[in-house]
Amino acid sequence: MTPEQPRSSDRHHVVIVGAGFGGLEATYRLAGAPVRITLLDRRNHHLFQPLLYQVATASLATSEIAWPIRYLLRGRPEVTTLFATVSGVDVQGKRVLLDDGDSLPYDTLILATGVRHAYFGHDEWEPFAPGLKTLEDATTLRRRILVAFERAERETDPQRRAALLTFVIVGAGPTGVELAGTIAELAKDTLPPDFRNIDTRSTRVVLIEAGPRVLAGFPDDLSAYAQRSLESLGVEVMLNEAVTECSADGVVYGGKTLQARTLIWAAGVRASPAAEWLGAPHDRAGRLQVNPDLTVSGHPDIFAIGDTVAIDGPDGKPVPGIAPAAKQQGRYVAQTIKARLRGETLGPFRYRHSGSLAQIGKHKAVIDFGRFKLRGAIAWWIWGIAHIYFLIGLRNRLSVAISWLWIHARDQRAARLITQGSSKVAR
Amino acid sequence: MTPEQPRSSDRHHVVIVGAGFGGLEATYRLAGAPVRITLLDRRNHHLFQPLLYQVATASLATSEIAWPIRYLLRGRPEVTTLFATVSGVDVQGKRVLLDDGDSLPYDTLILATGVRHAYFGHDEWEPFAPGLKTLEDATTLRRRILVAFERAERETDPQRRAALLTFVIVGAGPTGVELAGTIAELAKDTLPPDFRNIDTRSTRVVLIEAGPRVLAGFPDDLSAYAQRSLESLGVEVMLNEAVTECSADGVVYGGKTLQARTLIWAAGVRASPAAEWLGAPHDRAGRLQVNPDLTVSGHPDIFAIGDTVAIDGPDGKPVPGIAPAAKQQGRYVAQTIKARLRGETLGPFRYRHSGSLAQIGKHKAVIDFGRFKLRGAIAWWIWGIAHIYFLIGLRNRLSVAISWLWIHARDQRAARLITQGSSKVAR
Numbered sequence: 001m002t003p004e005q006p007r008s009s010d011r012h013h014v015v016i017v018g019a020g021f022g023g024l025e026a027t028y029r030l031a032g033a034p035v036r037i038t039l040l041d042r043r044n045h046h047l048f049q050p051l052l053y054q055v056a057t058a059s060l061a062t063s064e065i066a067w068p069i070r071y072l073l074r075g076r077p078e079v080t081t082l083f084a085t086v087s088g089v090d091v092q093g094k095r096v097l098l099d100d101g102d103s104l105p106y107d108t109l110i111l112a113t114g115v116r117h118a119y120f121g122h123d124e125w126e127p128f129a130p131g132l133k134t135l136e137d138a139t140t141l142r143r144r145i146l147v148a149f150e151r152a153e154r155e156t157d158p159q160r161r162a163a164l165l166t167f168v169i170v171g172a173g174p175t176g177v178e179l180a181g182t183i184a185e186l187a188k189d190t191l192p193p194d195f196r197n198i199d200t201r202s203t204r205v206v207l208i209e210a211g212p213r214v215l216a217g218f219p220d221d222l223s224a225y226a227q228r229s230l231e232s233l234g235v236e237v238m239l240n241e242a243v244t245e246c247s248a249d250g251v252v253y254g255g256k257t258l259q260a261r262t263l264i265w266a267a268g269v270r271a272s273p274a275a276e277w278l279g280a281p282h283d284r285a286g287r288l289q290v291n292p293d294l295t296v297s298g299h300p301d302i303f304a305i306g307d308t309v310a311i312d313g314p315d316g317k318p319v320p321g322i323a324p325a326a327k328q329q330g331r332y333v334a335q336t337i338k339a340r341l342r343g344e345t346l347g348p349f350r351y352r353h354s355g356s357l358a359q360i361g362k363h364k365a366v367i368d369f370g371r372f373k374l375r376g377a378i379a380w381w382i383w384g385i386a387h388i389y390f391l392i393g394l395r396n397r398l399s400v401a402i403s404w405l406w407i408h409a410r411d412q413r414a415a416r417l418i419t420q421g422s423s424k425v426a427r
Numbered sequence: 428m429t430p431e432q433p434r435s436s437d438r439h440h441v442v443i444v445g446a447g448f449g450g451l452e453a454t455y456r457l458a459g460a461p462v463r464i465t466l467l468d469r470r471n472h473h474l475f476q477p478l479l480y481q482v483a484t485a486s487l488a489t490s491e492i493a494w495p496i497r498y499l500l501r502g503r504p505e506v507t508t509l510f511a512t513v514s515g516v517d518v519q520g521k522r523v524l525l526d527d528g529d530s531l532p533y534d535t536l537i538l539a540t541g542v543r544h545a546y547f548g549h550d551e552w553e554p555f556a557p558g559l560k561t562l563e564d565a566t567t568l569r570r571r572i573l574v575a576f577e578r579a580e581r582e583t584d585p586q587r588r589a590a591l592l593t594f595v596i597v598g599a600g601p602t603g604v605e606l607a608g609t610i611a612e613l614a615k616d617t618l619p620p621d622f623r624n625i626d627t628r629s630t631r632v633v634l635i636e637a638g639p640r641v642l643a644g645f646p647d648d649l650s651a652y653a654q655r656s657l658e659s660l661g662v663e664v665m666l667n668e669a670v671t672e673c674s675a676d677g678v679v680y681g682g683k684t685l686q687a688r689t690l691i692w693a694a695g696v697r698a699s700p701a702a703e704w705l706g707a708p709h710d711r712a713g714r715l716q717v718n719p720d721l722t723v724s725g726h727p728d729i730f731a732i733g734d735t736v737a738i739d740g741p742d743g744k745p746v747p748g749i750a751p752a753a754k755q756q757g758r759y760v761a762q763t764i765k766a767r768l769r770g771e772t773l774g775p776f777r778y779r780h781s782g783s784l785a786q787i788g789k790h791k792a793v794i795d796f797g798r799f800k801l802r803g804a805i806a807w808w809i810w811g812i813a814h815i816y817f818l819i820g821l822r823n824r825l826s827v828a829i830s831w832l833w834i835h836a837r838d839q840r841a842a843r844l845i846t847q848g849s850s851k852v853a854r
Contacts, residue, residue: 044577044845061490063842071843074620083577135846150471150510193501395833399826406822415490416498418471419562420847
């Protein structure tokens with residue numbers, strides 16, 4: 001665009017791995033800098049993870065919360081988007097290694113590779129209690145939830161039918177709370193008129209949490225409110241209970257066995273292997289320990305941001321693994337790179353907590369803005385408007401607004417589809 | 428609802444296998460009859476197949492053209508919907524056999540089990556040239572099409588890159604024509620600004636047809652118009668060419684090899700195994716040969732309707748395998764069952780051809796209403812309005828209208844998602 005720029009291949013080359021909230025924000029904020037950028041992701045889409053639980057519960061379609069990464073950057077000729085999987089980093093040669101044998105040189109590297117759910121040494125539980133991080137995770141959960149009701153409709157044995165109509169969510173953070181509330185509403189409001197042999201209102205939704213309260217990241221009173229709201233939706237909240245076994249039959253916790261055919265894991269995460277690629281220090285969850293300027297120790301040309309990083313905020317508490325934190329870090333790193341190219345330096349990264357939000361069913365939410373707290377219907381409206389605001393593009397905003405309108409006005413959920421499995425192969 | 432009805436289990440039991448256009452229409456039209464109905468399908472959703480090619484080409488989301496079957500019948504307490512796969516029929520015992528060992532008694536049976544795509548004795552071609560009949564087929568094609576562009580962006584060898592940017596569609600019926608036109612527009616209008624290393628406008632879309640013209644079911648002049656329109660979109664139309672080989676490298680036709688990494692099969696269908704279940708006469712494509720009242724010979728209590736049936740219309744030509752034909756047959760069978768329960772009989776089924784429509788790219792269509800024919804932009808508007816009209820529910824009509832508006836106004840396609848495969852596993 002600007003005529004006097006050097007040939008693009010001579011420019012400082014920033015390689016960004018991961019097009020989540022952090023990686024995408026860094027790419028956006030590097031606009032206008034004298035760099036060329038390569039953005040790598042092993043998916044072709046950026047995912048709006050805060051609403052992923054709504055895909056898992058048939059409320060939203062996959063395409064309503066995902067955008068092709070290269071489409072988002074179509075107006076940025078200096079950005080090349082590559083659909084590729086990173087397998088390591090050659091820090092000496094300054095190259096990113098790809099799983100197909102290719103590699104890519106970098107001048108500056110930004111690792112924004114996120115997390116997966118983790119089973120604390122019990123990976124054998126994953127087939128029975130899948131987690132929720134990707135679109136495929138969401139459509140898998142959606143299939144399992146919907147198939148459980150379908151199979152219950154055909155089951156004549158009361159015990160097996162009860163197990164099919166028991167849904168267990170392990171972990172009562174925002175994802176667990178939001179899943180539990182939405183599944184309860186699906187069973188109580190959306191599905192009853194559609195079934196003949198079962199009363200879906202008899203569905204049990206059990207939320208098991210190892211800690212002493214739900215939404216541990218929120219103030220005590222909002223946690224208590226969230227628990228009461230869940231219980232009024234019919235969710236059974238079990239606190240201070242550690243799950244000791246997940247199997248095809250159900251879960252074991254506190255020595256008790258709960259027969260359930262659908263388990264969902266929302267209890268913990270493990271960072272991507274970025275720390276292994278670099279041989280760099282990390283915490284127990286695999287998160288990279290970074291310098292105050294978000295560079296990796298001994299590698300001033302490598303930044304790490306987002307969920308894959310462990311760093312403390314100004315209040316001494318860990319920066320939470322949420323979208324606004326990743327975006328702040330992406331913005332900070334972009335500014336740091338721009339400053340360096342001008343020969344300047346910036347102060348350390350300072351996290352500013354803007355607030356925490358969680359939805360509890362279709363009419364309630366809790367919001368903690370620090371200075372003020374909100375709960376109930378008004379909080380739900382703020383929650384809804386904020387999420388529509390943060391979606392990308394008018395088309396998806398319209399589409400999600402219509403989907404929510406139908407859920408609220410008619411208890412009709414847009415995407416009750418069982419895919420990747422006919423009745424023959426569906427578990 | 429009506430107080431004096433007999434206990435529902437004493438009622439005449441109609442079992443309907445398949446909730447496509449025919450099976451669903453029969454269910455709707457039996458409303459008010461003194462029967463109870465069980466509707467079986469191995470999918471949980473009714474699919475609007477005429478727009479399936481738009482899911483395959485990233486224009487529409489899966490949930491925009493599919494509805495949970497039991498939701499559509501929520502207001503009909505005498506209808507039980509079961510998510511189940513039929514494996515046979517015990518005509519002596521009058522029972523439908525399910526693949527899990529269960530069975531279901533019927534008084535009257537309606538088979539509306541449809542077709543799959545067929546390879547004319549070359550089933551080994553299926554992995555290389557998938558067809559398009561289910562939602563999973565559509566998301567598989569979508570993944571292959573989008574991955575081909577992604578891999579071309581990273582490919583440096585010119586020959587391999589050209590093969591990645593060559594898309595071959597085998598069969599120039601409505602599905603083949605609609606796929607070819609839409610892929611050409613995707614490459615020419617939607618994708619160019621998003622790629623840096625390739626010019627997606629250099630994409631080749633090749634439509635191979637064994638017969639002498641495209642859209643063989645339409646009048647000659649509309650076929651010629653459709654071919655010209657496709658060619659103006661850049662589609663290469665090869666007529667009178669039989670494909671003799673499909674492989675990972677491409678296709679062979681007329682002794683020539685065309686290197687292509689993406690092949691799509693739109694060349695033929697084979698009926699579901701309903702004829703095998705009954706040991707009844709069928710044509711070469713496996714379609715049941717039925718009596719003029721759509722009953723199966725020797726089985727007056729078994730009807731067969733829709734694509735799985737071969738029957739001639741009043742003009743002596745075969746009834747086409749399209750949605751309006753299946754719906755007419757579903758309606759006729761419902762009326763026949765009602766008449767029989769009153770002790771009456773109806774005359775034979777008479778097919779009335781209401782018209783044929785096909786879209787060619789986003790601004791043109793051809794319509795053959797028999798008495799009058801239409802082509803071009805006005806035909807496209809009629810095509811679009813007709814398809815939105817036949818969608819079910821205001822929500823999906825709104826949603827599809829918005830999706831089409833964005834395609835037309837901004838060349839932005841709603842669902843450019845590669846799912847069920849990261850860059851690591853995507854072919």
